[in-house]
Amino acid sequence: MKTATAFRTLSPIAMAVALATPALAQAACGAAGATLIHDVQGRVVGSPMQGKTVTVEGVVSGAFTGAGQLRGFYLQEEVRDQDADPTTSEGIFVFLGNLAAPTLKPGDVVRVTGKVSEYSRKGDAASETQITPSTIAAVEQCAYSEPLSYATLRLPLQSSAQLEALAGMAVRLEGPVYVAANYDYGRYGELTLSSRPRLWTATQRFLPGSAEAKALSEANQLDKLTLDDGLQIQNADAWLPAPGGLSASRTLRSGDRLDGVTGVVSYAFGKYRLQPLAAPSVVASNPRPGAPKRQPESVRFASFNVLNFFNGDGQGKGFPTPRGAKTQQDFERQRAKIVAAIRQLDADVVGLMEIENDGFDRYSAIQDLVNALNQGQPQPKQYQFANPGLPQVGSDAITTGLIYRPTVVTAEGKAEVRVVGNPQKNRPALLQTFVLDAKSKTRVTVAVNHLKSKGSSCADMVVDGQADVDKGDGQGNCNLTRVQAVRDLMAWYATRPQPGPNDGMLLLGDMNSYAKEDPIRAFESAGFNNLLARWSRDAYSYVFNGESGNLDHALADKPLSSMVLAAGEWHINADEPTALEYSSEFKSAEQQQKYYAADAYRSSDHDPLYVDVARRGNAVAAADEGGLALLLGLGALGATALWRRKR
Incomplete structure (x- = not known):
């Protein structure tokens, strides 16, 4: 890593500002x-x-x-x-x-x-x-x-050896280049550049282990180049967009274009990089989107990973917590951003992931969030949480949660907690049935899920006689554990009490699986439709290592699919620099103010998703941006939905 230092404003392209300047x-x-x-x-x-x-x-x-x-x-x-x-x-x-x-x-x-x-x-x-x-x-x-003469360089690279042959030389990037990743921008001054506006995770587009997935993964590696800031220290002021640099209102998103990139090829910290010779111009080709508009006569469901929402002891103390905010002040900054995002998303039912698993009393994290959401809001906009009547949901430090507007939907019965897969690895599913319209008796059962992450090993697990190890096919750790959880949930679905004609099932959550991976295909094999794939060919909710895909999913059974009017993600988080998050860590006092705003942008690391469902079970598909509409009768369950562009 770069060396940590005291915080100070530094220009990455200032040449030879020396402590002493001897005559040569x-x-x-x-x-x-x-x-x-x-x-x-x-x-x-x-x-x-x-x-x-x-x-x-x-x-x-x-x-x-x-x-x-x-x-x-x-x-x-x-x-x-x-x-x-x-x-x-x-x-x-x-x-x-x-x-x-x-x-x-x-x-x-x-x-x-x-x-x-x-x-x-x-x-x-x-x-x-x-x-x-x-x-x-x-x-x-x-x-x-x-x-000074410049060598020309164009992405994607022909081979990894190409940069070694240019080591120490001044180069000029030809053709358009785009920001593929900005995760390390605030702390280390690094941006990942690519020739394409977006690089796709291989298993988002192709089957794991397939020739197509391998080819895409290899192509992605040749289409990445790190632009550094010319500094060996951490936490310097982020210098782009120039002039003025990064701020909460002047962002630098994945997908933005950089023109006029010049630099010297260097090697440090495990990879080749460009040290800048001048400030490139930034073109905001992926501007921040406004909140998605609601479909008429709809009930909006949403899913939101709230990035370790821990509220201490609920009384202003108890920080630092095992996860999440380290101080009460940081928690208040985090809460303000989460509240802004949920309010603007305007969902009637919201499934939550990564909320503190501390029960449901007046000091709990979920009660804290509901209180903040309701403060100053009219009654129709206020929420309450689904309470399964248990001390907590599962044994992990984080859990799933569910909040809803009782003036819009009616909770039928008590929320249910269902163990799926190995309870030591997967968070339980939280289920609640809602009546959307009493006259038509339209009901939707929501299951909020947060399957095992890819980050830690499951090598000690045996599923169907196989050790659950990373098989190198792109699905990462714990794939069999996630599949096992999906099978358990689908087994419950197959044996549940017979639903009525207007009853549907909606699965929401962070599945820690990309669109073509085994857990999502297991849902689809059981008859569930992948709503994000249906409504947007280029769905994504997460950017990792410069590659995009959706770990967060909404899947509907056939009865509910006929009632869906629209579905999508709101890209407020995945494309934004981590420096704009609530945390004051690794920031000077000035940066804490400059980078922060109590708005929805970078309120989490995952983008929230939404699903608009016809309140009375009528299936009128929303028009796409070209103005086309598709009418789906209740009996036309096999009708093909229109592909539509995200923007």
């Missing part, structure tokens, strides 16, 4: 005895001259000698001395360490004498070749300058 000696430039940079670099990772002292001469491509920067500069072979071998780099890093930094700028020609070495961390697959002078006198100024 004039070099005998062009004299015999200099080694060509491409000979120092060699044709493979690792210099053939490691440990030797060499003298090189070249053009400064990027100086990163200011406070918090890389403590050195990049030197590039003069054009007339470059070779024609595409496998050898013409650039190299000169590491000054604690030497007093000279004033240098791109285009300066200097002569440097120092020892060749390779810098890497344990476990890195590659390294960065560098020259380290023993004294500042070993860095000599030539009497002339030379225009």
